[in-house]
Amino acid sequence: MSQPWQPPQPGGGAGQPPQQPGGYPQYGPPQPQPGFGQPQQPPQQPGYGYPQQPPGQPPQPGYGYPQQPGQPGQPGQPNPYGGQQPGYPGGFPPPAPAPGAGRKQNVLLAIGLSVAAAFVAALLYGFIYQAMFNEDTGELTQISWISVGIGVLVALGPAFFARGNWVAYIVAGVLALAAAVGGELIGTAMLVSEYIAGGDPGAFEILTSYPQDTWDAWDADNEAMNYIFIALAPVAAVAFAAGLERRSR
Template sequence: MSQPWQQQPDGYGQQPQQPGGYGQPQPYGQPQPYGQPQPYGQPPQQGYGYPPAQPQPYGGYPAPPPAGRRSNVPLAIVAALAAAIIAGILYGFIYNGMFDEEKGEFTQISYISLAIGAAVGVGPAFLARGNWGAYLVAAALGLAAAIFGELYGTAMVMSEYIYTGGVDPFTGLEAEKLSGIEVLFQKFGDTWDIWEETNEAANYLFLALAPVGAIALCTGVQRRR
């Protein structure tokens, strides 16, 4: 009596693989077998409590956010104030040297005020990037430094030619002997009057270049970084 026909094993006694086993493509969205490489452009499988990554155009993933830049406004203002004091004193000596004895007037150089403003703006430009409050403070300090330098230079000229300590030929009285800084603070009204008399309209335009230099430097650094 013949036996019923049975399916023979497929080579070496192994049964044929069933669909959906290892190495077979899985439907989209179904978990892949452990250790199987992911298809190109597909997001990695999530798990272990990590939030799902959001796919970006062209199959990429978002880059980590850049580290924030630190801003130290108080330190920037202190640096601007220190620069204004130093620049104002140096400009005083320069302004004194620009006095013409024969003409009795000062030679005006426009770019000096611009350089003063730029020097004062260095601190806010690098220490308070993007802070317009600090930029405006630097502009005001730059203008103040330029005016202080011219007043100090005028006071030194007055100390050299007026407050020399000699006898006044017109009154016969002995004049006071004062240094430039003493003339500036003790005779501030006289210093201001002489400074105004020796100034021309162009000088006020040159002084306006100091805040322009400070703002220009700050915005220039802001665009580059």
């Protein structure tokens, strides 16, 4: 027998749910679409434990995804996703340059200036040494600050052109000692030429032709205090150069 005609089901028959536009079935109650005049839904906020995105910046990729190019990380800020953001190597800023590292040095010029200063200081000290001789008493007055001045003069080159170079400082100290001794030898030769030789031969000839006799004449009149004054020259040279280097830090 023929079955009576049944009207079609609203869901399309065979117990299927009604089809939505686009051919996909919908389960559960239909979602209302915002119409005209209805407020829009706010964007979803990240869950608890996730950093908030600052306004105006694109969202960050999730865990395990590489960082998008053109978005360098800020130095010193940790990455909440566990990866290292570009910035300073190792996460620390580069160390500051050491004091004086960028200062240029010219050791040869410094030593050359010390040699020239030692030569000039020896000549000047020779004239001062002669002038300190008292003709009436036959005694020689010693002035300690002259050796200090010789040391400072000889140390000017290394103090300004080889700052922090202790080799140049030591060379300046040796040259200052030589200038102090040489100045007294020049002064002794001038005294011998004036009071013993009567001016002939001259002081330069006595110093170059009879160096041992000049040394013996100088050493015979020296006392212990005189050697202490001479030792002040190298000490003053090294102390002046090192002190100026410490002040410039």
